Amino acid sequence: MPLEITATDEGYRLEGELDMATVDGLSELLRAAAKGDDPIVLDFSGVLFMDSSGLRVLLEGARSDDCGPVVIKDPSDQVRRLLEISIPDGVPGLRVRSTPIPPAPAA
Numbered sequence: 001m002p003l004e005i006t007a008t009d010e011g012y013r014l015e016g017e018l019d020m021a022t023v024d025g026l027s028e029l030l031r032a033a034a035k036g037d038d039p040i041v042l043d044f045s046g047v048l049f050m051d052s053s054g055l056r057v058l059l060e061g062a063r064s065d066d067c068g069p070v071v072i073k074d075p076s077d078q079v080r081r082l083l084e085i086s087i088p089d090g091v092p093g094l095r096v097r098s099t100p101i102p103p104a105p106a107a
Helices: 021-035 050-063 077-086
Strands: 002-005 011-020 038-052 070-073 094-097
Touching: 002 021, 002 050, 011 021, 011 077, 021 038, 021 077, 038 050, 050 070, 050 094
Parallel strands: 011 038, 038 070, 070 094
Antiparallel strands: 002 011
16 A cells, blocks of 8 residues: 655645555655754554554654654554554654544533
C-alpha cells in the first residue's frame, strides 16, 4: 500500500503504510521541512502500519539540529504500540500528541 502525504493547515497528514518501500517520501518531507524551530506536525491517524524503517526516519528527523521537534499527532493503535515498545521513555525532539475525543452527548 502506498503512502500518501498531504499538506494540511497544521502540518502534514500521512495515509497508508510507512515501511521500507515507502519511507523515502517521509524522509524527503522531513529534510525539506527542516527549516527553523517550528514543530513539524505529522498526522498519523491514517498510518495503518509502520515498521522499523519508518521509526528510523522519525528518529533521524527528531535528532536533527536543523529543525524543530517532530510531532506525531493521533497515531493509529499499531504505530502507538511500536513507539511504546521501541522508545518507552520517548526521545528528545519527538513528541506524540493525541486529540482528545469529546464525550458523547447525554441522551
